[in-house]
Amino acid sequence: MEIIFLGTGTSTGVPEIGCQCAVCQSNDVRDKRLRCSVLVKMRGKNILLDCSPDFRQQMLLQPFEKLDGVLLTHEHYDHVGGLDDLRPYCRFCDVQVYAESNVCEAIRTRLPYCFRENRYSGTPNLELNPISLEPFIIEGVEILPIRLMHGHLPIVGFRIGNMAYLTDVLTIPETEYEKLHNLDYCCPVKLFYNKNLG
Ligand SMILES: [Zn+2]
Ligand SMILES: [Zn+2]
Secondary structure, three states, X not given: OEEEEEEXXXXXXXXXXXXXXXXXXXXXXXXXXXXXXXXXXXXXXXXXXXXXXXXXXXXXXXXOOXXXXXXXXXXXXXXXXOHHXXXXXXXXXXXXXXXXXXXXHHHHHHOHHHOOOOOOOOOOOEEEEEEOXXXXXXXXXXXXXXXXXXXXXXXXXXXXXXXXXXXOOOEOOHHHHHHHOOOOEEEEEEOOOOOOOO
């Protein structure tokens, strides 16, 4: 398994436009962070975890290969803002997007032009697949959703093999702990240091 951290920044990215704080003014490359997304390569399949507004910039640095699935943790803009930029990947086939049903509905509302009949030819071909907290399979790769609490907002993390991607999590319901046993990699890409930031 290969895990590529495409972005680990806060919702504004780091640096934040106009911010004068020491981190945003720093020249350290570790203080240049794009919005959250991870690319997992497993058994020849490419699975994208979240699709950030920086998706285009992130993927220009990766080989152009079919995306076998796009998993969304929640509907906040910093995790879904790049969905329209999936257009080039529709050359391989329709892009399969997996998310909880409320998130699928939010995507339909935000990108209505992708889902109406008689679409403009330049729009991305996205297929929304509602998920529950039960495991599901993408091209032979098992995905296990994990309930996380983003403050009061229920969202999901994903376990793939012995890797778990947990973002924006403030608390984890105890009933989910057993799904996190025996991990080799836990990727808590964006933890809350301030619950007012998303
Ligand atoms: Zn700052
Ligand atoms: Zn969020």
